[in-house]
Amino acid sequence: MLKLPASIRVLERGWLSSNNVVLTGPEDTVLVDSGYLTHATQTLALVEHALADRGGRTLDRLVNTHCHSDHMGGNAALQRRYGCHTSVPAGEAPLIERWDEDALLLSYADQRAERFRVDATLAAGDRLRMGGIDWVAIAAPGHDTHALMFHSPEERILISGDALWEDGFGVLFPQLFGREATFAETRRTLDSIAALDVRCVIPGHGAPFEEVDAALERAYSRLHAFEEDPxxxxxxxxxxxxxxxxxxxxxxxxxxxxxxxxxxxxxxxxxxxxxxxxxxxxxxxxxxxxxxxxxxxxxxxxxxxxxxx
Ligand SMILES: [Zn+2]
The missing domain is CATH 1.10.10 (Arc Repressor Mutant, subunit A)
Structure with missing residues (x-):
């Protein structure tokens, strides 16, 4: 049975909503990713329940690995409920601020999200404290050019978003729309995961897993197949x-x-x-x-x- 620190609770969701990671530390509480819009009520209930287990604390901060509809769809509802300070990857902030429905793959992809407030941005190399644990933000271009992952060197945990799942990774959208560097960027992202000390991955979809090498192998071979035949x-x-x-x-x-x-x-x-x-x-x-x-x-x-x- 996979063991995570007591300060980390993964709310594993289906495929329409990303997982939500609740981190409760001595200084504050943080949620990573908020699910899809139509699940926002369920997300609020799950987060409230997770925080109730922690003595009924409020949600202080919200962080997004990237700004696809299934990762940010609960942001607005969480902000209304908790007034939580919200950080997104620096590359996503301008898209959120002008609410670019095409670049965010919203109306363009017949998907929905509710506009929310950005309080701060995160960039690769930034250090964060979440759940009483130190994390480093790591660039994860590929599925989303601006995506970030969060790695804890001391706990050897990676919050990977859609850059690495147990079986594959999120659709490489930028490649489909003409960003020719996407395959190379995806490979670099997988290489940077391979270079990290990781015992457990908390992915954006699916259960947390420990067989990191096997997951990387599957991801590389999938990437190779896409490169061979776009x-x-x-x-x-x-x-x-x-x-x-x-x-x-x-x-x-x-x-x-x-x-x-x-x-x-x-x-x-x-x-x-x-x-x-x-x-x-x-x-x-x-x-x-x-x-x-x-x-x-x-x-x-x-x-x-x-x-x-
Ligand atoms: Zn995504």
Missing amino acids: ARLARHAARVMLTFALLEKQRLPLASLTDYVAQTRVLRDINQRFFAMTPQHFAEWIVHELERVRAAKREDGDLVPLVTA
């Missing part, structure tokens, strides 16, 4: 984006999918760039793919998810 990344991204939409909406009428893939810009752009299928063909292909990987099934004329939100 269309493979595009196919993966298309599956992930439609699965996310299904998790958010719970069902989508099959008859609406041609319009959905034609109008949802992220899917439209992926199709134009990599496949150039007709929207109808693209929709049929994604449905078939989601059935094949058992992410979704047809039910009464709808497509419904088979994974939990």
Whole structure:
């Protein structure tokens, strides 16, 4: 059984919401990442419960590994409840301040978040105290160009966000949209994890894990496969984006999918760039793919998810 310091509590969520990490130290309390907007009520309840276990403390600070909808969707609600001081990676701050729905992959990807206040920014090399433990912020470009991870050298724990999961990493979006450096950046991020002393990774999705070398090996081999065949990344991204939409909406009428893939810009752009299928063909292909990987099934004329939100 994996053992974390008593000051760290991981609220493991499904795939629509990122995990939330509650760190309660003698000086203050911190939450890393806040889940998806439609789960905000549940996030508030989970955080309140975790803090109640710690003597009913308030939430002093909120930190984001990166600003995708599933990591920052509870920020506004947490700020209203607790007035918590909020830090985001320095590269994300301008996007948040002008609420750039395209760069943040919000309306562009048919995803939602509520605008929130940024109080401070974090950059690679910054030192933070969270849960009575010292952490160093580490650059994690790849899935998100501006993302950060947090490493505790003394506890040998890494809060990795979407840069490393037990099986893979978050979709390499920047590559899909023409940032050619993405593969090299992802490799450097994996290299920097490999160079750290880590006994346990707390990922943005899925349970904390200790088999770090095996996870890195899987991540490198996945990256290699994407480098060899970027269309493979595009196919993966298309599956992930439609699965996310299904998790958010719970069902989508099959008859609406041609319009959905034609109008949802992220899917439209992926199709134009990599496949150039007709929207109808693209929709049929994604449905078939989601059935094949058992992410979704047809039910009464709808497509419904088979994974939990
Ligand atoms: Zn992400």
